[in-house]
Amino acid sequence: MSVFEVLRFAVRGISANKLRSGLTMLGILIGVAAVILLVAVGNGSAQQVAERIEALGTKTLTVQGVGGGSVLTHEVAEALDDPVLAPDVTSVSPVASTQATLTYQGTDHSVQQFVGSYPSYFGASNSPVGTGSAFTEDDLKQGRRVVVIGQTVAEELFPGVDPVGEEITVSGALFTVVGVLDEKSSASGFLDANDLAIAPLTAVQQALTGYGPYNSIIVEAQSSEKVADAQAQVSLILSQRIETSGSSATQPYRIQNASQLLETQTETADTFTTLLGAVAGISLLVGGIGITNIMLVTVTERTREIGIRKALGAPRRVILTQFLAEATMLSLLGGGLGVAAALIGSNFTIVGVKPVIVPSSIALALCVSVAIGLFFGSVPANRAAGLRPIDALRYE
């Protein structure tokens, strides 16, 4: 008896009870689709995070004071901008930032970051100006009270109005809006990257923060390949300039670069993907148990039929392959439809994430579903094929 013949018997067996076969397939379909889609969502969010961090600028270093230390002084910032000791550093932008309330014609908006820095900050922090213009070196020297605002601020304070040229009050001081930043994607879900305002450092220090130490210094390297070199040079200069107090072994500052941030975020995203995959894997397992259950019911219900077939001279092997083929077909069909469903589903944005299919997850989910069909189908099939014809015929 040919393989084709056995497959035809299996198809007939499946189509004999369409609703039940359909529901079983649905179980596997959901399991496979869930695995592929959830892994794709995890993967997509990981890629999104990576893209956002790259958008922050992969060629910048951030020097931050640790533990409220007042080590990032003007002199330190000046020292970092040294073409001899730090040849790979292209720009140094000290940052003095504070929270501030902006007021425009009676409308209040509290901004998370009111940044005072150099014009080079726009390039280093990867925040291009959309409308209007950035402030200049001259503005910085003169301490002019001009400000570039983020998209969120513009929407809050100037609904339907062009903000460029308007005057706003920042904690009592008057600033002129000269530009609006381009919309920026948020690196983390909690902080709105568009909720900020950037003004010349001198003006901010004069009007808001005072002439204390900086919050941080943004150092821009020549290229993303040079970041490590620049970091070494910066840390050398800092170790010379800033004396570590003898009592504590920890440095009073910290140098961060975007790739470190990227690593941490990727790790988090990987954990997330694994978690999603595990949840989806459980649903696939449940689908597999569904197949086993159906095969058990089918075989029990058809024990009489198996008896008839054996009485007509069906060898054990043929009976076994028929039921195995049925189970495999169910799981393969369900799995295939699941892959199709996942591929269709991946075209849509799910909870703000564009899923990115991982090809190996398709192969894995399909293999697992077929393996489940084969393994769990073989147990009842084996039992049925081993029955003596008279016992199978008498079975009610």
Next chain:
Amino acid sequence: MSVLDVRGVTKVYGDGAATVHALRGVSLSVEGGEYVAIMGSSGSGKSTLMNILGCLDIPSAGQYLLDGVDVSRLNDRQLALVRNRRIGFVFQSFNLIPRTSALANVELPLAYAGVKTAERRRRARVALDMVGLADRADHDPNQLSGGQQQRVAVARALVTEPALLLADEPTGNLDSRSTEDILGILDDLHAAGRTILLITHEEDVAARASRLIRLFDGRIASDVQQERVLT
């Protein structure tokens, strides 16, 4: 040589206090072309004997030679082959495969024998034609009357042209007209030289056979050649 030769066959079900001796030593030999009817009250072991003859069950003791081959020495695959090629079995409850057309049911033994599709279909149609159901080939069992179902079952038993046709109360569930149809077919087969063993508890059905065996309490009570009564 005898088509079948049964020597001292016993069959015991269960053990301990619940032991049932269905057969207590039956010996019997049937020559080619014989038409044998087996009668007996229920519990006399006639169905057990038939199942053993059809290789559906194995005896507890004794020997069963089919065409001179000791069936107890055959393995599972060889037994399947014997059931497929040597024996045609007709059941009281028809035992057609549900949701499968009459033609496909008749084709089934040929499929297990490895006959090619076109040849199989042709032979299945010939067999259905022989039992007068050529026009019902595409009907499912639940669309056929009891008599028609049994005729399909007979066609299925005959399609591999087995040496031995075993029928376990083939007319037990049928009305008198259908019974007449089936018995007519069996008469034709007997005339064509087939060996037929038939279980029945109706005297007029048994009267059609050329030999009558009565079983009582797991033993052969009588075994006589008789004049066939034809209607």
